[in-house]
Amino acid sequence: MTVLGLETSCDETAAAVVSGVPGRPGTIRANLVLSQFDEHAPYGGVVPEIAARAHIDHLDSLIASALREAGLGLNDVDAIAATAGPGLVGGLMVGLVTGKALAFAAQKPFVAVNHLEAHALTARLVSGTQFPYLVLLVSGGHCQLLEARGVGDYTLLGTTLDDAVGEAFDKTAKLLGLGYPGGPHVEKWARKGDAKRFDLPRPMKGRPGADFSFAGLKTALRQTVTKLVPLTETDLADAAASFQLAVADAIEDRTRNAMRMMRERAGTGDPIPFVVAGGVAANAALRERLETLAQAEGFDLTAPPMALCTDNAAMIAWAGVERVAIGSTDTLDASPRPRWPLADLTAD
Numbered sequence: 132m133t134v135l136g137l138e139t140s141c142d143e144t145a146a147a148v149v150s151g152v153p154g155r156p157g158t159i160r161a162n163l164v165l166s167q168f169d170e171h172a173p174y175g176g177v178v179p180e181i182a183a184r185a186h187i188d189h190l191d192s193l194i195a196s197a198l199r200e201a202g203l204g205l206n207d208v209d210a211i212a213a214t215a216g217p218g219l220v221g222g223l224m225v226g227l228v229t230g231k232a233l234a235f236a237a238q239k240p241f242v243a244v245n246h247l248e249a250h251a252l253t254a255r256l257v258s259g260t261q262f263p264y265l266v267l268l269v270s271g272g273h274c275q276l277l278e279a280r281g282v283g284d285y286t287l288l289g290t291t292l293d294d295a296v297g298e299a300f301d302k303t304a305k306l307l308g309l310g311y312p313g314g315p316h317v318e319k320w321a322r323k324g325d326a327k328r329f330d331l332p333r334p335m336k337g338r339p340g341a342d343f344s345f346a347g348l349k350t351a352l353r354q355t356v357t358k359l360v361p362l363t364e365t366d367l368a369d370a371a372a373s374f375q376l377a378v379a380d381a382i383e384d385r386t387r388n389a390m391r392m393m394r395e396r397a398g399t400g401d402p403i404p405f406v407v408a409g410g411v412a413a414n415a416a417l418r419e420r421l422e423t424l425a426q427a428e429g430f431d432l433t434a435p436p437m438a439l440c441t442d443n444a445a446m447i448a449w450a451g452v453e454r455v456a457i458g459s460t461d462t463l464d465a466s467p468r469p470r471w472p473l474a475d476l477t478a479d
Contacts, residue, residue, distance in 0.1 A: 132151055134203070138226065139225050142185075144165045146193040153254070183219070205233060207242070212244050214227075217246060217469055221467065251285070252446065254406040260406060277473060279406070292342055308455075325368075383420050401404045402429055405421075411440075412440040
């Protein structure tokens with residue numbers, strides 16, 4: 132099965148063509164992403180109206196280029212998939228309208244994809260990971276631990292009570308004046324810093340359950356660096372390293388609890404797949420910590436390549452492959468859903 136996927140949920144305009152069969156690794160025939168870093172950098176974050184206008188300007192040409200790179204025409208694909216949510220409503224509308232128009236013109240099935248499910252299914256595109264598995268979804272807007280039992284079948288084990296971890300990275304970078312997007316800049320500066328210099332809190336660490344919280348960590352960092360203004364390069368590096376270590380400690384603790392919860396639910400000592408997805412999964416220090424944790428708890432870690440951690444259309448196309456394979460397609464009146472928890476898919 133070959134699916135054309137479109138992604139416009141935030142500040143990446145993307146189009147991809149993916150072929151495959153669920154349960155086995157898929158083939159990415161084209162995967163084009165146009166980032167909008169330069170447009171949003173002056174504001175220190177994503178401006179929804181600017182993002183939507185950029186999608187309008189570039190999506191058509193990206194689709195044409197993706198089909199050309201894949202060596203296919205629109206009539207050669209089996210379905211069209213587009214992100215329907217969660218995300219910025221203006222951007223979602225651009226991708227949805229375009230995807231529905233293409234599906235109507237070519238008389239192809241249409242799939243309105245949940246962006247979070249696409250992240251969660253990326254491991255199946257990359258390595259054919261079998262259900263059930265544990266998912267740590269860490270991105271700019273989400274921080275969740277879920278048990279994935281099948282396509283559209285997810286149980287939430289833990290979620291953030293306030294900020295997502297990616298948002299915390301972005302706000303930390305803005306506080307320190309490191310640039311946008313925040314995650315890569317904080318990671319770069321952290322490599323040069325002393326992570327033990329500042330004693331920052333590890334929110335929720337040691338508590339039962341698998342929920343997250345990062346608002347208190349951001350506040351503690353702000354109070355710490357305010358006392359040091361003006362900051363030297365050493366101060367910046369040490370603050371970035373201390374923040375990143377606190378985040379890694381908190382995520383490791385919460386994930387360990389979720390692993391033990393899932394182990395108890397599974398009732399088996401056999402290795403269980405563990406998938407890390409979302410933009411923050413590109414953080415090398417966090418990956419290393421999670422790899423060590425997975426080995427200690429008897430889980431097999433799968434982390435997609437860096438290019439498939441951040442927002443992309445290959446994961447949207449693959450979610451389309453998975454959905455069409457079980458006969459789950461959508462009508463052309465599908466609406467954008469700025470808020471669309473994965474638990475809603477199970478209910479649906």
